[in-house]
Amino acid sequence: MSGSEYRHLAISAITSGAAMEVEKPEPLSKIWATDVFNLAKMEECLSKNAYKAMKKTAQTGAPLDPATADVVAAAMKDWALSKGVKFFSHIFYPMTNATAEKHDGFIVTNADGNAITEFTGSLLIKGEPDGSSFPNGSLRMTNAARGYTAWDPTSPAYIMNTANGATLMIPSVFMSWTGEALDKKIPLLRSNAAMNKAAKKVLQLMGETEIASLNSSCGAEQEYFLVDEKFANLRPDLLLTGRTLFGAPPAKGQQFDDHYFGAIPERVQVFMQDFENQLYKLGIPAKTHHNEVAPGQFEIAPYFESANVAADHQQLLMTVMKLTAKRHGFMALLHEKPFAGVNGSGKHVNWSVGNSTQGNLLDPGNTPEDNLKFLLFCGAVIRGVHLFGPLLRAVIASASNDHRLGANEAPPAILSVYLGDQLEKVFMDIKAGNLTATECGGNMDLGLAEILPFKRDPGDRNRTSPFAFTGNRFEFRAVGSSQSVSGPLVAMNTMLADSLNWVAGKLELALGEGLSLTEAVLAVLKELMDQHSNVIFGGDGYSEAWHKMAVEERGLKNLPTSADALPAFLDPAIIELFSSTGVLTPVELESRYEVYSEQYILSIEVEAKLVIDMATTLVYPAAMSYLEQLTNTLATSAELGISLDASLAKKVAAQADGLLATVDKLALSIGQHDFPSVEAHMKYCASEIRALMDTARSYADTLETLVPNALWPLPKYAEMMFIK
Numbered sequence: 001m002s003g004s005e006y007r008h009l010a011i012s013a014i015t016s017g018a019a020m021e022v023e024k025p026e027p028l029s030k031i032w033a034t035d036v037f038n039l040a041k042m043e044e045c046l047s048k049n050a051y052k053a054m055k056k057t058a059q060t061g062a063p064l065d066p067a068t069a070d071v072v073a074a075a076m077k078d079w080a081l082s083k084g085v086k087f088f089s090h091i092f093y094p095m096t097n098a099t100a101e102k103h104d105g106f107i108v109t110n111a112d113g114n115a116i117t118e119f120t121g122s123l124l125i126k127g128e129p130d131g132s133s134f135p136n137g138s139l140r141m142t143n144a145a146r147g148y149t150a151w152d153p154t155s156p157a158y159i160m161n162t163a164n165g166a167t168l169m170i171p172s173v174f175m176s177w178t179g180e181a182l183d184k185k186i187p188l189l190r191s192n193a194a195m196n197k198a199a200k201k202v203l204q205l206m207g208e209t210e211i212a213s214l215n216s217s218c219g220a221e222q223e224y225f226l227v228d229e230k231f232a233n234l235r236p237d238l239l240l241t242g243r244t245l246f247g248a249p250p251a252k253g254q255q256f257d258d259h260y261f262g263a264i265p266e267r268v269q270v271f272m273q274d275f276e277n278q279l280y281k282l283g284i285p286a287k288t289h290h291n292e293v294a295p296g297q298f299e300i301a302p303y304f305e306s307a308n309v310a311a312d313h314q315q316l317l318m319t320v321m322k323l324t325a326k327r328h329g330f331m332a333l334l335h336e337k338p339f340a341g342v343n344g345s346g347k348h349v350n351w352s353v354g355n356s357t358q359g360n361l362l363d364p365g366n367t368p369e370d371n372l373k374f375l376l377f378c379g380a381v382i383r384g385v386h387l388f389g390p391l392l393r394a395v396i397a398s399a400s401n402d403h404r405l406g407a408n409e410a411p412p413a414i415l416s417v418y419l420g421d422q423l424e425k426v427f428m429d430i431k432a433g434n435l436t437a438t439e440c441g442g443n444m445d446l447g448l449a450e451i452l453p454f455k456r457d458p459g460d461r462n463r464t465s466p467f468a469f470t471g472n473r474f475e476f477r478a479v480g481s482s483q484s485v486s487g488p489l490v491a492m493n494t495m496l497a498d499s500l501n502w503v504a505g506k507l508e509l510a511l512g513e514g515l516s517l518t519e520a521v522l523a524v525l526k527e528l529m530d531q532h533s534n535v536i537f538g539g540d541g542y543s544e545a546w547h548k549m550a551v552e553e554r555g556l557k558n559l560p561t562s563a564d565a566l567p568a569f570l571d572p573a574i575i576e577l578f579s580s581t582g583v584l585t586p587v588e589l590e591s592r593y594e595v596y597s598e599q600y601i602l603s604i605e606v607e608a609k610l611v612i613d614m615a616t617t618l619v620y621p622a623a624m625s626y627l628e629q630l631t632n633t634l635a636t637s638a639e640l641g642i643s644l645d646a647s648l649a650k651k652v653a654a655q656a657d658g659l660l661a662t663v664d665k666l667a668l669s670i671g672q673h674d675f676p677s678v679e680a681h682m683k684y685c686a687s688e689i690r691a692l693m694d695t696a697r698s699y700a701d702t703l704e705t706l707v708p709n710a711l712w713p714l715p716k717y718a719e720m721m722f723i724k
């Protein structure tokens with residue numbers, strides 16, 4: 001059977017497919033967190049003391065003594081065994097965007113040959129996968145390839161079910177034998193601790209006496225595409241790279257704006273409900289889902305949680321999404337730009353910091369005192385984005401996100417902060433010295449109090465900003481859909497820690513000079529605004545004018561590709577940021593640069609190889625079949641004395657020739673390995689290789705519009721997006 005016949009078979013199979021059998025809906029109370037060993041379950045099965053110790057550890061990260069760990073391990077094992085579990089695994093989060101796990105059985109045999117089960121505190125706490133197969137950026141010599149995983153008691157263990165088995169998953173950190181972070185969780189925990197320490201200093205200076213541990217929160221909105229698996233299986237590009245390397249735009253795209261929030265196709269609705277039920281069982285609070293802008297594109301957003309748990313849940317959500325989609329005959333595409341010319345997918349990371357005593361510090365609050373705290377924390381974020389914008393750009397850099405950033409439907413690659421009109425005015429007034437404090441019986445004068453308790457305005461949206469204040473949190477909108485949220489959270493927590501340390505230093509000085517608290521806060525904020533207000537921008541982030549102004553007048557960096565962005569990890573200011581806050585040592589940071597740049601080069605090379613392969617084995621042969629038909633017809637008609645125009649045949653031949661010549665050049669260019677530095681190699685990928693891939697694509701896409709539908713082997717954009 002020919003490629004095009006397979007494609008037509010797929011279309012008829014999908015359109016005549018029977019509806020999937022689904023389970024009857026269960027009430028939320030019956031399924032919520034049934035597969036999670038959370039505090040509620042521990043309360044049921046642990047002694048009072050053990051439970052109290054565990055609760056403290058889970059909520060504050062305080063170390064757990066070995067005796068309690070033994071008790072928790074035993075209870076965890078009993079709970080898991082009662083649910084049919086036979087294996088356990090430390091799941092960890094290496095420097096790729098994926099997760100990793102090694103499964104061990106609970107089983108041991110005794111002298112009588114009987115199988116018993118064993119799970120001690122030390123087995124719970126420490127695992128030892130072979131570390132050598134995970135990226136480490138030269139952190140481990142091969143003769144010392146050992147890596148350790150260690151239980152993270154602040155993120156609950158859970159059960160992953162398959163059709164005939166179940167595994168207890170234990171969220172863990174992953175480090176080298178010398179204790180260096182090899183994963184995405186360690187820096188996240190450290191960045192939270194650094195932020196907590198700095199925030200406490202500021203709150204103390206503001207006169208707070210009772211200050212609970214501060215934690216960062218994250219709510220991630222995940223965009224994705226669904227494509228029928230029968231189509232995806234006919235597209236090697238989707239299978240291997242997650243995006244289409246070829247494909248002409250459909251006649252109908254998203255230009256009608258009829259998809260966003262539109263009615264969800266029934267088959268997708270069934271998938272979503274199943275998906276959400278799986279998430280609920282795993283204790284992931286899925287809250288909203290809707291259609292996205294492009295046809296076949298959707299979004300799911302769980303309710304926000306503490307950043308560490310949210311990051312683990314985000315990884316799990318992506319895994320469960322892919323598995324559930326497969327069960328429904330779909331392939332879930334998490335790539336940032338699966339279809340050229342069609343809206344891409346991002347992951348908005350909503351982020352705030354707070355605690356149980358002062359609440360959310362990015363929430364304006366109702367009293368002038370609350371507002372002062374809010375303004376300081378908000379100011380600290382502004383300073384962070386201004387000083388460390390290139391870091392925020394670097395942590396979202398990937399070969400796939402490059403296709404989305406800077407395009408006209410995604411946040412620009414220039415990092416600026418959007419505050420909304422009202423808040424921007426408050427900060428600009430502070431900068432101009434128009435907002436001053438005169439104390440009046442211990443309270444601020446009315447003028448200030450009137451301006452400060454501004455209303456929240458979450459409806460005030462600027463979709464063109466990469467980093468926007470949205471009422472009680474910041475929304476980092478440039479994060480890629482396939483990415484782990486850890487990197488962005490680490491960058492935000494760490495820059496905030498640095499800024500809060502700066503604020504604390506300045507505030508202490510100002511208070512020492514005898515200023516009132518309000519005067520001192522406003523003085524610190526004025527100084528902060530004098531240095532950093534350039535990063536605030538409320539206009540159209542897509543406009544040419546902004547790109548020019550940002551770079552030429554505001555001194556902001558425009559870093560369009562990952563090749564431009566990743567070297568930020570080597571910037572002395574960023575090395576200092578991470579080492580002064582204790583989040584990453586210079587060696588750890590450099591290893592990250594190595595890993596991420598390697599991944600960038602590798603993904604472009606894999607795609608380039610696939611372009612060559614698909615052009616040669618799928619597109620060119622289809623063009624030749626058509627050319628054969630055309631030339632045969634031309635020859636026969638000439639014999640019969642019918643004169644036919646040969647221009648179409650010539651056009652097909654010219655495009656096919658162009659395609660072949662381009663992939664030859666592409667093959668030569670990926671053979672190049674002689675570069676003075678990794679940076680130079682990345683730049684070469686970004687410019688030369690990507691450009692040749694684009695040229696090859698334009699030949700192939702033109703051929704798609706010339707070759708008859710009946711001969712085309714690859715499922716087309718319209719089919720993949722509209723047939724569900």
Ligand code: ADP
Pocket residue numbers: 217218219220221288301302303304348350351352360472473
């Ligand atoms: P929108 O699409 O309008 O941006 P959504 O409701 O889709 O909004 O997503 C908003 C996300 O922000 C949700 O995950 C929500 O739980 C989260 N969120 C709300 N408040 C906070 C907060 N204070 N800190 C962190 N995330 C938050």
Ligand code: MG
Pocket residue numbers: 221348475
């Ligand atoms: Mg949003």
